[in-house]
Amino acid sequence: MAVQTSTKPNVYEDEDDEPLVFKRCSTKSKPNQLNAEAKKIPAQRQVGQPGKQVSEHRSSNGLNSSVQKGKMVPSTKSPPVKSPLASPKASTSSAGASAVSNSKASTSSRASPVPKSPPSTTLDGHSKRLSEQNKSTTIKKEINSIEHPAQGNSDSEDEKPIGARLGKVKPSEDSDDDKPLSSRIAPKSKVGTSGSHPYDSKERKPVVSKVQKNGSSTTDKGKAPSVVSSKRPLDKANPSENSSAKRLKVSDSSTSVKNKPVAAKQEPKEEDDDDDFIPISQRSKKVASDSKSSLTKQTVTKVGSFSIKKTIKKSQKASKFTKYSKSTTKPPSSNDGQTKWTTLEHNGVIFPPPYKPHGIKMLYNGKPVTLTPEQEEVATMYAVMKDTDYVQKETFRKNFWADWHKLLGKNHVIQKLDACDFTPIYDWYQNEKEKKKQMSTEEKKALKEEKLKQEEKYMWARVDGNQEKVGNFRVEPPGLFRGRGEHPKSGKLKRRICPSDVTINIGKNAPIPECPIPGESWKEVRHDNTVTWLAFWNDPINPREFKYVFLAPSSNLKGLSDMQKYEKARRLKDHIGKIRASYTKDFTSKDVTKRQIAVATYLIDKLALRAGNEKDDDEADTVGCCTLKVENVKAIPPNSLEFNFLGKDSIRYENTVEVETPVYKAIIQFQSGKRGSDDLFDMLDTSRLNAHLKNVMDGLTAKVFRTYNASITLDDILNKKTKDGDLSEKLVVYQHANKEVAIICNHQRTVSKTHSAQMSKLTEKIDDLQGIVKDLKIDLDRAKKGKPPLKDADGKQKKNLTPEALERKIAQTNAKIEKMELDMRTKEDLKTVALGTSKINYLDPRITVAWCKRHEVPIEKIFNKSLLAKFSWAMPVEPDFRF
DNA sequence: AGGGTGACTTGGACTCAGTATT
DNA sequence: AATACTGAGTCCAAGTCACCCT
Numbered sequence: 001m002a003v004q005t006s007t008k009p010n011v012y013e014d015e016d017d018e019p020l021v022f023k024r025c026s027t028k029s030k031p032n033q034l035n036a037e038a039k040k041i042p043a044q045r046q047v048g049q050p051g052k053q054v055s056e057h058r059s060s061n062g063l064n065s066s067v068q069k070g071k072m073v074p075s076t077k078s079p080p081v082k083s084p085l086a087s088p089k090a091s092t093s094s095a096g097a098s099a100v101s102n103s104k105a106s107t108s109s110r111a112s113p114v115p116k117s118p119p120s121t122t123l124d125g126h127s128k129r130l131s132e133q134n135k136s137t138t139i140k141k142e143i144n145s146i147e148h149p150a151q152g153n154s155d156s157e158d159e160k161p162i163g164a165r166l167g168k169v170k171p172s173e174d175s176d177d178d179k180p181l182s183s184r185i186a187p188k189s190k191v192g193t194s195g196s197h198p199y200d201s202k203e204r205k206p207v208v209s210k211v212q213k214n215g216s217s218t219t220d221k222g223k224a225p226s227v228v229s230s231k232r233p234l235d236k237a238n239p240s241e242n243s244s245a246k247r248l249k250v251s252d253s254s255t256s257v258k259n260k261p262v263a264a265k266q267e268p269k270e271e272d273d274d275d276d277f278i279p280i281s282q283r284s285k286k287v288a289s290d291s292k293s294s295l296t297k298q299t300v301t302k303v304g305s306f307s308i309k310k311t312i313k314k315s316q317k318a319s320k321f322t323k324y325s326k327s328t329t330k331p332p333s334s335n336d337g338q339t340k341w342t343t344l345e346h347n348g349v350i351f352p353p354p355y356k357p358h359g360i361k362m363l364y365n366g367k368p369v370t371l372t373p374e375q376e377e378v379a380t381m382y383a384v385m386k387d388t389d390y391v392q393k394e395t396f397r398k399n400f401w402a403d404w405h406k407l408l409g410k411n412h413v414i415q416k417l418d419a420c421d422f423t424p425i426y427d428w429y430q431n432e433k434e435k436k437k438q439m440s441t442e443e444k445k446a447l448k449e450e451k452l453k454q455e456e457k458y459m460w461a462r463v464d465g466n467q468e469k470v471g472n473f474r475v476e477p478p479g480l481f482r483g484r485g486e487h488p489k490s491g492k493l494k495r496r497i498c499p500s501d502v503t504i505n506i507g508k509n510a511p512i513p514e515c516p517i518p519g520e521s522w523k524e525v526r527h528d529n530t531v532t533w534l535a536f537w538n539d540p541i542n543p544r545e546f547k548y549v550f551l552a553p554s555s556n557l558k559g560l561s562d563m564q565k566y567e568k569a570r571r572l573k574d575h576i577g578k579i580r581a582s583y584t585k586d587f588t589s590k591d592v593t594k595r596q597i598a599v600a601t602y603l604i605d606k607l608a609l610r611a612g613n614e615k616d617d618d619e620a621d622t623v624g625c626c627t628l629k630v631e632n633v634k635a636i637p638p639n640s641l642e643f644n645f646l647g648k649d650s651i652r653y654e655n656t657v658e659v660e661t662p663v664y665k666a667i668i669q670f671q672s673g674k675r676g677s678d679d680l681f682d683m684l685d686t687s688r689l690n691a692h693l694k695n696v697m698d699g700l701t702a703k704v705f706r707t708y709n710a711s712i713t714l715d716d717i718l719n720k721k722t723k724d725g726d727l728s729e730k731l732v733v734y735q736h737a738n739k740e741v742a743i744i745c746n747h748q749r750t751v752s753k754t755h756s757a758q759m760s761k762l763t764e765k766i767d768d769l770q771g772i773v774k775d776l777k778i779d780l781d782r783a784k785k786g787k788p789p790l791k792d793a794d795g796k797q798k799k800n801l802t803p804e805a806l807e808r809k810i811a812q813t814n815a816k817i818e819k820m821e822l823d824m825r826t827k828e829d830l831k832t833v834a835l836g837t838s839k840i841n842y843l844d845p846r847i848t849v850a851w852c853k854r855h856e857v858p859i860e861k862i863f864n865k866s867l868l869a870k871f872s873w874a875m876p877v878e879p880d881f882r883f
Numbered sequence: 884a885g886g887g888t889g890a891c892t893t894g895g896a897c898t899c900a901g902t903a904t905t
Numbered sequence: 906a907a908t909a910c911t912g913a914g915t916c917c918a919a920g921t922c923a924c925c926c927t
Contacts, residue, residue, distance in 0.1 A: 476917065484918065531890065546889070547917080611921060648920055649894060690922070703921060749895065834895070841893055864913060
């Protein structure tokens, strides 16, 4: 353990030249990939080995074909598939409609939980809630309490972002276990530099030289790593253990609102240890104590308890943030771990309208064929996908045909898919789409209102007295399964879900939602307050799995859970030094399992890899850390590893990274004697790995590292790079930080179809402007000499301007050019990077809110309406909050 | 211990409406 | 007015992980 006190100087100099290693590297086009995959071009190119190596590697090591093919991403142009069959205009007698009418009758009288006019925006909601005054305070307190604890943290290296950790120190220098990871990782020389990115090139990633000394293995399990830095001043209680609490089952399910959310409960703990400077409260408690005690203690405390310290004094800047906080609502009910709510009311789910046949005949061997509505419905599902990549795939076609053929019957005229011509249906569909597009604004508006009217009652639930938005209250319409990548079930018919498939979960004393389809009834009604779902049905594609209906992200329940997630990640900060020291020591353990756990943990920590659960044969062949195959990692002397595999959603992960020598050697050992398709970590699976992690920190699992590294990277970059300047400069810093995180997490997106066109258009414009500047300069010269300006392109005489006016014009045009060039660089830079995912799932919103408060950046510049609603719990954070 | 299940989070593509540009 | 572009919102697939059961 060692948790080292961090003395180390932080090296995050901008000038540091070392390239960051961990970035996703891009490889140029790979021959094997499907075009879809090729669409994604990793933004960061590593200099150096790139593409060819990869391809070579692949061929040489025999990646299996599925891997080689890469992910198959649905074509961007695919037309909407889902609704053709149930077009809005379809029958008026749709389920929805009937439901509505029914509902009206039934719900209105019984005080349905649904508000007449639900707050449409956060603000509205907020104001509404304001009226409920008292409650608000509670939550506020809760929130305060939560925030506080954290504040003050340390800066030891351990807490630094991965990026920061990679650094200058060479591996060789630190062979010792006791050194902090960061110090141990050496930067790879060429790899990783992303010269192409303007920002990077100048800024460099945070490289930290962590020189810290951490070491020691003090074992302390009990102790928390030291880490603290003097920087974070505040000490507040550290709310950490929430998660553990959650799991506890408390017998008293009845607890109501009073119990605090776990997170909140934290008492000012006894935290830890090592850090001498850090206020106790901030530190996390030692592991040992944590784990055990946590269970017991948690239950009781309330959130409110902490709150005390801070009064709600928010700074003025802060004040604007309050409007987004839902402080007025009551805190979620108990958190005894098991109980998620005390009272729950909602109106169930809404079903898609029944299929309305169009009667368009498709052709078989050139002749029109008559289909029953059922057959036609499925044919239409396929027809409308005509120009997507899906129908190009053998698996998709095969699965579709199997299911459709069943529906047609053995003796149907149609005997093979290849002789089918769905064009008439496709054309009809395009036509319908066009018609819809041509509708007048009023018609569209009317339709929208009609739909809203039908759905309104399903949009809201009442949970413990609070009005909450429901997330996905619409039952999924039938369609063809669009699995990602090489999914074996892609193309299968996803049948229509009926009320008799749906199980409803609702409060015991709440009215049971009326079944929207007359004559049918719910499969089951439960009253389970240990779960948060409102309804579920079995996934038709995978009957052993479920599709759930949950509350929206803006709900208290989700917010609490979100906050707990970040609190857990923050807790990791206090253990990370010890964890790194421990796995470093185990790189050379005699025990293979231990060694594998160590190396896997290292990869998860350093590269933000996902855990990697085992997958069945009927799923796409993707991997995560524990399921890496030998062929997914190539050792490149002297100590680099080249990763190439399909991860979640069949998104390719490609990265070459320099690792510590013991890791490099261990990987080679794990690979020796195995075939390419064998598991790299044969002694490991996620449950074993997580069991190990749990021993180190209560509640720790592999995914916490992702959250931790993402959030701490944001916090770190924002704090180091933000300079005084205008708003747009600050926003650029934020975007840059966001981008770094997205790269670490490998959040990619498909390059827009129009990207290159957009770029050339911009280039053209810039050229034009440059031409104008040139002319202006000539005119300026002439003006200075008292000559009139030259004629313009059309031969017309230009206005006679003074030299000053011309100079102003030149300056303006140059500024315009500069701005366009910046836009262009940004666009190019982000063309394959998805920023949203990390913002939504990995970045502690309190970091952003606090930064906005400190730098007077309007929070709306960073969070859109839904994020503001989702993160309302984070709004009251103090400006000095640090992750 | 290990497999299976259930619940919940994470994630990229799509759709659509509003805005900017031509 | 037509078209292009953007971003928010939606959709639903695909992960993670805890817990139960054998």
